[in-house]
Amino acid sequence: MTTRSRSAPALLRVTGTTRVVALLGDPVGHSRSPQMHNAAFASLNLDYCYVPFSVRPSALRLAIRGLVALGFAGANVTIPHKERVIPYLDELSPEARLIGAVNTIHQREGRLVGHNTDARGFLRAFQEDTNVSVRGGQFLVLGAGGAARAVMVALALGGARAVTIANRSVPKARHLARRLRRLFSSLDWSVVTSTSGLPPSCFFRGVIQATPVGMKVNDPSPLPLDWLNRSLAVYDLVYPGPTALLRAAEEVGARHAGGLGMLVHQGALAFSIWTGRRAPIDVMRRALLG
Numbered sequence: 001m002t003t004r005s006r007s008a009p010a011l012l013r014v015t016g017t018t019r020v021v022a023l024l025g026d027p028v029g030h031s032r033s034p035q036m037h038n039a040a041f042a043s044l045n046l047d048y049c050y051v052p053f054s055v056r057p058s059a060l061r062l063a064i065r066g067l068v069a070l071g072f073a074g075a076n077v078t079i080p081h082k083e084r085v086i087p088y089l090d091e092l093s094p095e096a097r098l099i100g101a102v103n104t105i106h107q108r109e110g111r112l113v114g115h116n117t118d119a120r121g122f123l124r125a126f127q128e129d130t131n132v133s134v135r136g137g138q139f140l141v142l143g144a145g146g147a148a149r150a151v152m153v154a155l156a157l158g159g160a161r162a163v164t165i166a167n168r169s170v171p172k173a174r175h176l177a178r179r180l181r182r183l184f185s186s187l188d189w190s191v192v193t194s195t196s197g198l199p200p201s202c203f204f205r206g207v208i209q210a211t212p213v214g215m216k217v218n219d220p221s222p223l224p225l226d227w228l229n230r231s232l233a234v235y236d237l238v239y240p241g242p243t244a245l246l247r248a249a250e251e252v253g254a255r256h257a258g259g260l261g262m263l264v265h266q267g268a269l270a271f272s273i274w275t276g277r278r279a280p281i282d283v284m285r286r287a288l289l290g
């Protein structure tokens with residue numbers, strides 16, 4: 001007879017009535033969302049399960065139709081589908097519309113509603129992990145992709161005064177700044193052409209790193225150590241880290257945090273959309289760390 005060790009994971013219980021939530025992306029093999037959401041469902045004894053599906057862009061439309069055909073409760077959407085999924089949905093939440101990207105789909109009686117929980121997830125994580133308020137501050141955002149757009153919308157909704165965008169492709173940053181100026185005209189939106197031309201760091205309350213730089217162990221910090229100062233709050237979306245930027249922030253004594261908190265909070269908001277229940281945030285955080 002074999003005995004299960006204490007650390008063996010509990011078996012996922014799938015019944016005839018189990019509601020399925022999908023993760024649609026390409027690739028998805030590295031994702032920790034299945035362990036986070038399945039732990040959350042199990043801890044509240046909810047008859048749901050979360051399953052990753054690797055979906056190529058050419059198959060996305062069929063995959064979305066499959067969510068309806070198979071009666072899935074919903075899905076998470078990740079790279080590279082967050083924008084291209086929009087035409088296949090019936091409705092968008094106001095935040096998904098503002099950001100122009102969807103990371104969560106909820107099926108309600110055959111209708112697919114697209115949400116974006118990255119913005120509020122970021123805002124909660126940033127304020128909780130750095131203890132710095134967004135309201136009235138000036139922020140530097142590195143990147144102009146989907147995650148950076150969610151961060152910028154979050155900063156605008158959170159009451160920031162000004163946002164400076166630095167992106168590898170400057171025309172993309174300029175285009176984004178023009179769009180955000182139209183949407184949030186009370187904020188001061190500016191673009192820098194390179195990080196070497198940045199205003200002094202004392203102008204900023206915080207820096208948010210929203211590019212994949214730092215995902216590889218040897219990636220350098222996108223900002224030089226001697227530009228940082230100890231009164232900045234530095235948030236790096238990359239997870240798990242710590243990235244070179246966060247190590248530099250630590251060295252100068254600045255408040256800093258990596259993307260774990262955002263991952264947990266965007267997931268918790270998605271969990272509540274699918275289940276109508278308050279998410280067990282501590283369980284989700286522990287599942288990611290485990």
Ligand code: NAP
Pocket residue numbers: 079118143144145146147148167168169172210211212213215237238239259260262263264266
């Ligand atoms: P994306 O839409 O592909 O955008 C990537 C952005 O990074 C673009 O602005 C791109 O610049 C820039 N970039 C890419 N490679 C670069 C390089 N080598 N040097 C400088 N800039 C570079 O990706 P995304 O969805 O925004 O995701 C960005 C990062 O955020 C990823 O690492 C992702 O894992 C992370 N993220 C974390 C969370 C969380 O919960 N913690 C949530 C969402 C995303 P160009 O415009 O010039 O191409």
